[in-house]
Amino acid sequence: MNIIGMIDSIALLASILAVIFVYTGKWRKSNVIVRLFPIILVFINIFDTISNFMNLSTIWESLSPLSEAFQLILPIIWFFFLYTLLQERTTQKIKEEEERYLKAYNRAEFYKDLFVHDINNILQNIHSSTELSKIYVKSKDNQEKIEELFIIIDGQVKRGLKLISNIRGLSEIEKNEVNVKIINMKPILEQAIQYIRNSYQKRNIEIMVNYHNHSREFFVQANELLLEVFENIMINSVKHNDKEDIKIRIDVKKTKNKGNKWVKLEFSDNGIGIPDEKKGRIFQKRPFRREYSSGMGLGLSLVKEILQLFNSKISVHDRVKGDFSEGSTFIIEIPSFDKISD
Amino acid sequence: MDLIEISKIVIGLFVLLFILQNYYRFRERKNFKIIFGAFFLLFLGWIFDYLDYLYYSVLNIIQHTLLAIGFIIMAIWFWKEFHQGGKNEHNRND
Numbered sequence: 001m002n003i004i005g006m007i008d009s010i011a012l013l014a015s016i017l018a019v020i021f022v023y024t025g026k027w028r029k030s031n032v033i034v035r036l037f038p039i040i041l042v043f044i045n046i047f048d049t050i051s052n053f054m055n056l057s058t059i060w061e062s063l064s065p066l067s068e069a070f071q072l073i074l075p076i077i078w079f080f081f082l083y084t085l086l087q088e089r090t091t092q093k094i095k096e097e098e099e100r101y102l103k104a105y106n107r108a109e110f111y112k113d114l115f116v117h118d119i120n121n122i123l124q125n126i127h128s129s130t131e132l133s134k135i136y137v138k139s140k141d142n143q144e145k146i147e148e149l150f151i152i153i154d155g156q157v158k159r160g161l162k163l164i165s166n167i168r169g170l171s172e173i174e175k176n177e178v179n180v181k182i183i184n185m186k187p188i189l190e191q192a193i194q195y196i197r198n199s200y201q202k203r204n205i206e207i208m209v210n211y212h213n214h215s216r217e218f219f220v221q222a223n224e225l226l227l228e229v230f231e232n233i234m235i236n237s238v239k240h241n242d243k244e245d246i247k248i249r250i251d252v253k254k255t256k257n258k259g260n261k262w263v264k265l266e267f268s269d270n271g272i273g274i275p276d277e278k279k280g281r282i283f284q285k286r287p288f289r290r291e292y293s294s295g296m297g298l299g300l301s302l303v304k305e306i307l308q309l310f311n312s313k314i315s316v317h318d319r320v321k322g323d324f325s326e327g328s329t330f331i332i333e334i335p336s337f338d339k340i341s342d
Numbered sequence: 343m344d345l346i347e348i349s350k351i352v353i354g355l356f357v358l359l360f361i362l363q364n365y366y367r368f369r370e371r372k373n374f375k376i377i378f379g380a381f382f383l384l385f386l387g388w389i390f391d392y393l394d395y396l397y398y399s400v401l402n403i404i405q406h407t408l409l410a411i412g413f414i415i416m417a418i419w420f421w422k423e424f425h426q427g428g429k430n431e432h433n434r435n436d
Contacts, residue, residue: 007406014413018420025424038420045413072346075353075388078381079360086364089371 005049012045033084040077044070107174111167118163125156151202158199162235166302169228173305180310182337185218185226185263186211189250192230196248200238205246207234212253218263220334222310229306232299233330237269246270254336261336266329273324279316311335347392354385376419383412 018038027035047070129149136142136149193207211218220226237248251266274282283304307314312334320326361368361378368374390405 003403004406007403007410011406011410011413014410014417018413018417021417021420022424025421027424030424038416041413041416068346072349072353074384075350075357078384079353079357082357082361082368082377082381085371085374085377086367089367093370 008045008049012042012049015041015045018042031084031088033080034088037077037081044074119160122156122160122163126153129153129156155199162231166228166232166299169225170302170305172225173309180221180223182219182221183223183226185220185222185252185334186216188224188226189230189252189265192227192234193250195227195231196234196238199235203238203246204244205238205248207248207250209250209252212251215254218252218254219337220263220310221337222312222334225306225309226334229303229332232303233267233332236299236330237267237271237328241269241271243270255333257333262333263336265332265334267332268319268327268329270319270327273318273326274316274328275324282316283314307332307334344392347388350388351385351392354388357381358385373419373422376415376422380412380416380419383408383415387412 015038019042022030022035022038047066129152133146133149136146189209193209196207197205234248238246247270249266249268251264251268253264255262255264282300284301304314312332314333315331317329317331318324318326319329358381361381368378387405387408390401390408394401394405
């Protein structure tokens with residue numbers, strides 16, 4: 001075997017390998033020209049190799065013009081192959097753009113629904129309260145009632161502000177503008193508890209926190225949006241609670257699961273609870289939420305999205321097993337770390 | 343034969359120009375540099391195919407070697423494309 005023959009055999013082998021790679025891989029997803037391209041090259045290389053091995057044979061003499069024609073069409077085949085690659089990319093890009101626009105459209109629709117529903121409610125409540133105030137203000141005996149109406153208005157303004165803050169949080173997540181770091185979770189939880197106490201001063205709320213493991217600090221992989229998580233869960237416990245004394249118990253502990261460390265938070269309340277059939281969909285954005293979302297609209301869906309960002313988990317259970325009407329327990333597990341990041 | 347070799351180079355040159363003209367679009371495709379490298383080596387091989395009359399024994403070996411390397415690189419591209427996935431480079435921007 002001469003050296004040229006050997007080199008050509010390597011080229012032939014490489015093109016046969018290319019065919020094998022195509023048809024043992026994800027060939028169904030690719031364009032037919034891309035799939036056929038290596039097969040054509042194999043044929044051309046077979047002719048080339050034969051030409052070197054059988055240079056003097058009479059069979060080759062008759063096949064020689066065919067080989068020359070193949071040589072000529074080689075760059076043309078390359079052109080079609082490259083053109084197809086380009087087209088494939090263009091088609092893919094159009095598909096990606098369509099998906100992006102659809103996502104943006106759905107997001108805009110979601111925010112619109114949310115604003116139409118929740119802001120309308122908020123404005124309606126403020127409007128009713130101001131109308132009543134106008135009536136009550138005429139008599140000096142109604143001072144207490146007017147004060148109550150102001151508290152309602154104040155509550156509605158806070159609700160509107162919370163709605164905006166939630167939407168901002170979601171928007172940041174969707175734009176991937178969120179950085180996750182290692183932070184101490186304890187002050188954030190305390191800040192959220194303070195927020196709930198300040199926001200619902202007229203309601204009798206008892207919040208009890210139990211830190212297990214005797215730890216002073218609980219470092220987790222999260223960021224400032226964790227505050228939204230805690231606030232929204234506790235708002236949910238207060239909003240969906242018809243008891244005179246609202247009780248929220250928070251158990252914080254460090255756990256280990258399959259070699260990974262977690263901080264586990266259990267928020268238990270004595271609210272109206274969540275029936276089993278609704279448990280699976282309370283974290284969904286739409287369309288199910290609307291029918292019974294009298295709170296912040298997207299509170300729990302935001303909670304889930306934020307926690308996904310932190311590689312964390314959330315689940316909801318009955319506080320008393322088998323009786324949802326005794327209240328709910330939200331369990332959150334966040335990846336835990338020993339030290340704060342730089 | 344010369345006419346075929348020259349025609350091959352001329353068509354190859356047009357293909358090269360086509361690539362260069364659309365390079366910014368091709369670039370978005372993952373592993374494009376590999377297939378471009380394969381084509382470029384084949385194109386060089388075609389040039390040597392024409393020039394080999396000058397010093398046949400050496401230039402002919404270079405020509406065949408370039409073609410063989412080109413095909414090997416092409417096979418690598420097919421492996422990456424069909425077995426490792428990743429049609430394009432847009433993911434980094436998503």
